[in-house]
Amino acid sequence: MSKPVGEIAEKIGAILEGDASILVDDVTHDSRQAKQGSLFVAIRGLTMDGNRFVGDVMRRGAVGVISEIEKPSDFKGVWLRVQNARIALAKAADVVYGSPSKSLKLIGVTGTNGKTTTVYLSFALAEANGDKAAMLTTVEYRIGNETVPAVRTTPEASDTQRFLKKALEKGCKAVAMEASSQALHLHRCDELDFDAAIFTNLTRDHLDYHGTMENYFDAKKMLFDGRLGKPPDYSIINIDDEWGRKLISELSHKQNVITFGLNSATADFSAVEIRVSLFEGTAFVMKTPQGERYVKSPLIGKPHVYNILGATAAALAVGYDLDLCIKGIEKCVGAPGRFERVPHDGDFAVIVDYAHTDDALLNTLKTAKELAKGRIITVFGCGGDRDRTKRIPMGEVAGKNSDLVIITSDNPRNEDPLKIISEIEEGVISTNCPYLKIPDRREAIHTAIQKAKPNDVIIIARKGHETYQIIGNEKYHFDDREVALEALENMKERV
DSSP, rough: EEEEHHHHHHTTOOEESOTTOEOOOOOOGGGOOOOOTTEEEOOOOOSSSSGGGGGHHHHOOOOEEEEEEEOHHHHHHSEEESSSOOOOHHHHHHHTTTTTGGGGGEEEEEESSSHHHHHHHHHHHHHHHTEEEEEHHHHSSEEEEEEEEEESEEEEEEEHHHHHHHHHHHHEEEEEEEHHHHHHHTTTTTTOOOEEEEEOOOOOOOOHHHSSSSHHHHHHTTTSTTTSSSSOSSEEEESSSSHHHHHHHOSGGGGGGGESSOOOOOOOBBEEEEEEETTTTTEEEEEETTTEEEESSSOOOOOHHHHHHHHHHHHHTTTTOOHHHHHHHOOOOOSSSSSSEEOSSSSSSEEEOOSHHHHHHHHHHHHHHHOOOOOEEEEEETTSSGGGGGHHHHHHHHHTTOEEEEEEEHHHHHHHHHHHHHHHHHHHHHOOEEEOOOOOOHHHHHHHHOOOOOOOOOEESSSSTEEEEEEEEEEEEHHHHHHHHHHHHHHHHHH
């Protein structure tokens, strides 16, 4: 439904120049999406200024522009001047698309690790309860069975509102989405009406962006404390995590806090009798305010117990049935590239995992060590043009928890791959673990599989679900799972 510019201007607190009665039916930050009836929001980014594209969007049929600068003297159209274009983008999109989040059971998930799997679980639990669901993740954007590859973990505010409106129109009752720290800080989640928000954990990551752990935490906290517009109806928080406990202590609306964990006697949702199998998944007894239930999941590893607890707590908070949730857990295979076993007939295991922080890698290797009867061989690298503070710690974690480490390239981007590898090497050297340096990722994976012995577990870490490798400014097709299968086939042929 179209909205008059005057109503939008009032909502975003803009100084309006032009005809307030002109109707708007779309809002975008992307000049390429501008069309007849669009309102373009000119955002000043780190490398690009949206104001440069004002002429282009008007030629495409846009009715006007939201900007932080004064209207150019030769501009023909509606001009809305604001103090903060990102905040205005979120508010304008909410108005134009009719506040779709208010008509959905919206679950947001934030934290360093576990976000994607928790969203996949939340999607599965909604569907198990008879609700058509949608989700926004690092891997994909999905409405029911319709899916497209994700552009970023959390879309820009206008893209999210447009997605929610489409989900609602297609009959969805529930949406689960990842809320990254950058997205929260950049106001991409402003004006979203969350029924439940889940905090998984907080460990070192994205310090190249946030600077300090305190700033990183504060960005995550925005999902819970009302700075997005209103706090969630329920805050679901991992009480085992030190930052989770800090979050609980700083929230004023503690009556709506629900906790989960494995190590706290006071957690609202917890688990006992945990058993993990490389071939059968994870089983445990879940303790909830509605009683105990036996849970059997195809997901492998104790970290997934946390994900299951958080998703179940959120599901019950929004009104879902516990027993139907248990059935949903049993069917949910989770997100691709999260401790994903590469299928083959050999006598050793090959696992692909997205672990991209030292804490995530530690959890992955702990799970592998619990399951392995032989050695742990770890293949991994670190991304270029990203947080360098993770490289030495990831090397240390790999060395301490592996029998052989193969350091390789990840997405080097515009950094020298050998320089990245040398920084990781510092951490591995400190552990005295045997290691190899093989910059070519394909060769590194082939080497690991060639060296495997019976009962070994090979962990290919960091890229997970990704189907590309970024070298310089170019993106090339590369899938760890495909390369592992290729190496396994080569072994068969040699035998």
